Amino acid sequence: MNEFGLISKYFAPLAQNFEGALGLKDDAAIISPKSGYDLVITKDAIVENVHFLKSDSAFDIAIKLMGVNLSDIAAMGATPLAYLIALTLPDNTADAWFAEFANGIKSMIDEFGGALIGGDTTSHNGPLTLSLTAIGQVPSGKALKRSGAMVGDIIFVSGTIGDSYLGLQILQGTLQSESQHLTERYRRPNPCIRLGAKLHGIATACIDISDGLVADLGHICSNSNVGATINIDSIPVSDDAKAIIAAHPDMINNMITGGDDYELLFTCPAPYEKAVSTLAKKLGLPLTKIGVVTSGNNVKVTNNNDTEIVINNGGYQHF
Amino acid sequence: MNEFGLISKYFAPLAQNFEGALGLKDDAAIISPKSGYDLVITKDAIVENVHFLKSDSAFDIAIKLMGVNLSDIAAMGATPLAYLIALTLPDNTADAWFAEFANGIKSMIDEFGGALIGGDTTSHNGPLTLSLTAIGQVPSGKALKRSGAMVGDIIFVSGTIGDSYLGLQILQGTLQSESQHLTERYRRPNPCIRLGAKLHGIATACIDISDGLVADLGHICSNSNVGATINIDSIPVSDDAKAIIAAHPDMINNMITGGDDYELLFTCPAPYEKAVSTLAKKLGLPLTKIGVVTSGNNVKVTNNNDTEIVINNGGYQHF
Numbered sequence: 001m002n003e004f005g006l007i008s009k010y011f012a013p014l015a016q017n018f019e020g021a022l023g024l025k026d027d028a029a030i031i032s033p034k035s036g037y038d039l040v041i042t043k044d045a046i047v048e049n050v051h052f053l054k055s056d057s058a059f060d061i062a063i064k065l066m067g068v069n070l071s072d073i074a075a076m077g078a079t080p081l082a083y084l085i086a087l088t089l090p091d092n093t094a095d096a097w098f099a100e101f102a103n104g105i106k107s108m109i110d111e112f113g114g115a116l117i118g119g120d121t122t123s124h125n126g127p128l129t130l131s132l133t134a135i136g137q138v139p140s141g142k143a144l145k146r147s148g149a150m151v152g153d154i155i156f157v158s159g160t161i162g163d164s165y166l167g168l169q170i171l172q173g174t175l176q177s178e179s180q181h182l183t184e185r186y187r188r189p190n191p192c193i194r195l196g197a198k199l200h201g202i203a204t205a206c207i208d209i210s211d212g213l214v215a216d217l218g219h220i221c222s223n224s225n226v227g228a229t230i231n232i233d234s235i236p237v238s239d240d241a242k243a244i245i246a247a248h249p250d251m252i253n254n255m256i257t258g259g260d261d262y263e264l265l266f267t268c269p270a271p272y273e274k275a276v277s278t279l280a281k282k283l284g285l286p287l288t289k290i291g292v293v294t295s296g297n298n299v300k301v302t303n304n305n306d307t308e309i310v311i312n313n314g315g316y317q318h319f
Numbered sequence: 320m321n322e323f324g325l326i327s328k329y330f331a332p333l334a335q336n337f338e339g340a341l342g343l344k345d346d347a348a349i350i351s352p353k354s355g356y357d358l359v360i361t362k363d364a365i366v367e368n369v370h371f372l373k374s375d376s377a378f379d380i381a382i383k384l385m386g387v388n389l390s391d392i393a394a395m396g397a398t399p400l401a402y403l404i405a406l407t408l409p410d411n412t413a414d415a416w417f418a419e420f421a422n423g424i425k426s427m428i429d430e431f432g433g434a435l436i437g438g439d440t441t442s443h444n445g446p447l448t449l450s451l452t453a454i455g456q457v458p459s460g461k462a463l464k465r466s467g468a469m470v471g472d473i474i475f476v477s478g479t480i481g482d483s484y485l486g487l488q489i490l491q492g493t494l495q496s497e498s499q500h501l502t503e504r505y506r507r508p509n510p511c512i513r514l515g516a517k518l519h520g521i522a523t524a525c526i527d528i529s530d531g532l533v534a535d536l537g538h539i540c541s542n543s544n545v546g547a548t549i550n551i552d553s554i555p556v557s558d559d560a561k562a563i564i565a566a567h568p569d570m571i572n573n574m575i576t577g578g579d580d581y582e583l584l585f586t587c588p589a590p591y592e593k594a595v596s597t598l599a600k601k602l603g604l605p606l607t608k609i610g611v612v613t614s615g616n617n618v619k620v621t622n623n624n625d626t627e628i629v630i631n632n633g634g635y636q637h638f
Binding site for chain 2: 042
């Protein structure tokens, strides 16, 4: 099928609820912003054998592409509005690939909202490369940032940490485990959209964990001009991860630097601790206190014995 | 240099005039839309050896990436506001490449406005792949579309057609010419931002020519549910192109289907012909009448003798 046929068959249906998408048939899409709202906008690319495995299905690749970008929208406390996708595919990609990919995008739109409003499809003789632009809306002036943490604030993290790191080790064959939960967590990030939208008035700073908990906490610290101390024994881990840590006690060090968790890490004033615990119950999502914001500009990791743990790997970086 | 170093050294300076870019240090950028304006948003990818040559400089690649996207913003009659860039580069790309690439982006921002507000940089072992998301603003409800052409409207095109097609043939060695003008037109698209912004109240439909004049006129026709007749002898061509046509009379057929012109093709009611000619003088830019909108749904190409010319190639498509 040609480029225009692919767009009209697989992608235009994902645009039908957004008038300004113009059926994906025009040069650009039109967004008529809602009065009293800011837009937040992010763009992340994912590449075969770097961010996902060559063996991953088109459906899972779509989930990952949407998930990593929606996670940024969540971290700003915004609600998804629209997406643009650029696909650069190997020559002769089968129509079935597009059908499955579009199904993955649709499943994320069904769950988190928003519509496809544009993009581009090109072919080359290299690895599959995808980028997504995600646009969210947030009440004017209310976007959560990395820069508001204050000395004395409590540090919270959502969900469990390290599952995705362990899942990747299993998929790459460097760790033996039958856990589907862990590999699923690597393949299908679950962005914290509902949580982010409830953190207005609670969080002083917020970030999603993509580079690794320690590195991303470092980003909050450098943008807020503060330090932080976290207790490694308080890091929330899943039951499947606990089983692995029992056999490999040092694994927790890799789990807090490994990245791809797509949980939210946020700070809030100490008096709001109860509000966070109420929110956790309401959302049915663990929100765990893991440390405090300090003066200085370093992230310090201790344990239950108050011994400092030296962490070597500061998080994933390209180049 | 690592990823964060590259961003702060080469890209953050391009974000400094846009508060919501947050110094490129946060999860997403914030746009506070101006009351009374819509946003238009587009995203095109370019790939080595498909849209540009491996030998092209990082500066020229940046010009092309910005140019093809700004051309879509121009076609909607919008003014540039912001950009997000995703770069997927070969491993070990030198710092000098980034410096030169950022200079190219800066030169386009200096000329056309807007600011860099986000993006992503990843590495892989494949061809250089880049995508840009461009955002423009336009008075609410005034964006130009492909869908408004009416039977009897005049069809105009800006600048000259076919230079970029000829430039590519020269660079690929299939055409002998010393013309720098033609190769420059392939390497450095010059988006019609000033023209697009002046077409409100004049144009009934507008598109930028990327797939080829005939194919893009076909897009206006299908979106507007009309047909069109153009006179091939009225197509504006540059002096350098004229010299080539003198030796290869059939070349004009390829030039109107070759694409990459990044001129604007627009329709307007016949009584506005004089307003278009006044605008051309004001902008110092040729705006040439090449045909009329008809009933039906085909693009018909004739010549000065009213003989129909059969055009085989309907424009560039991927897949």
